[in-house]
Amino acid sequence: MTDPGDAGFHAGELAVQTRAGVRREASRLEPLLEPGELSPGLAGFLAGQTFLAGTGRDEAGRLWTSPLTGPPGFLEVRSGTELAVHARIGEGDPLHRIAAWQKLGTVTVDFARRRRVRMNGLLLVSSDDVLVIDVEQAFGNCPQFIQQRVLDPAGVESGSARRGSALGAEDVALIRAADTFFLGTAHPDRGADASHRGGPRGFVRVDERGLWWPDYPGNNMFNSFGNLAVDPRAALLFLDFATGATLHLAGTARVEWGEEGRVVRFAVERFVAARSGFVREF
Structure with missing residues (x-):
């Protein structure tokens, strides 16, 4: 159940909004963070989706972001606050067999129509073929920087994976070719959050210090940056929409x-390179 003390912006978000000079603009959006029910309109939207990115913790407590995919209908609103995700997290995925009773952050993106909705809550059930989430927050984000594409919900199944701490040439190539990735962050009390990041192909750079990307103007809520102000641990998910390859990164971000804007620096601690189920572009 939602803790009333979780409503509104937390101290990290307020601090970042103040530094960015957008506190007044952000305050107008604060009601979006209040607990609310999954409306019939939102349920209809979710019923047509084939992709969801989720941020949670593995058995060691490390933060990861992973894709959850399936045919239309795999996201089922069972009640005003309960969402069932009928998807299997493959064995090669770092969140395979994710433990229940942890906070989970999710974002679903309709790439074709350039719409996205973030839903955060408590993971009640985690089994081989379904995740059940008690949704505590659900709100839409603007279509800015969503790269338009159509996904085929019938693809490959994740299996074996390559793991390590130092990225290889193929990993760097995937990152540098990306026009989309997902950022996972967490707050020690509020829980996890998953957000979409997009830009022109090559907007994420890789150098001797790790990864970095420019921060483009958004909705001024600074949910991800607010979390990072409190806890620098983060997770990135890159997808090759043509082949189904996935690259999961765990590390820290700042x-x-x-004077010319903000950039985000990410230091890689661990990576998992695998294959995603049902992520194909056509």
């Missing part, structure tokens, strides 16, 4: 503020 925001660098400059």
Whole structure:
């Protein structure tokens, strides 16, 4: 159940909004964070989706972001607050057999129509073929930087994976070719959050210090940056929409503020390179 103390922006979000000079603009959106029911309109939207990114913790407590995919109908609203995700997290995925009773952050993206909705809550059930989430927050984000594409919900099944701490040439190539990735962050009390990031192909750079990307203007809520202000641990998910390859990164992130804008620096601690189920572009 939602803790009333979880409503509204937390101290990290407020601090980042203040530094960015958008506190007044953000305050107008604060009601979106209040607990609310999954409306019939949202249920209809979710019923037509084939993709969801989720952020949670593995058995060691490390944060990861993973894709959850399936044919239309795999996202089922069972009640005003209960969402069932009928998908299997493959054995090669770092969140395979994710433990229940942890906070889970999710975002579903309709790439074709350029719409996205974030839903965060408590993972009640985790089995081989379904995740059940008690949704505590659900709100839409603007279509900005969503790269338009159509996904085929019938693809490959994840299996064996390559794991390590130092990225290989093929991993760097996937990152540098990306026009989309997903960022996972968490707050020690509020729980996990998953957000979509997009830009022109090559907007994520890789150098001797790790990964970095420019922060493009958004909705001024700074949910992800607010979490990072409290806890720098983060997770990135890159997808090759043509082949179904996935690259999961776990590490730490920090925001660098400059006169010409903000950039985010990410230091890789661990990676998992695998294959996603049902992520194909056509």
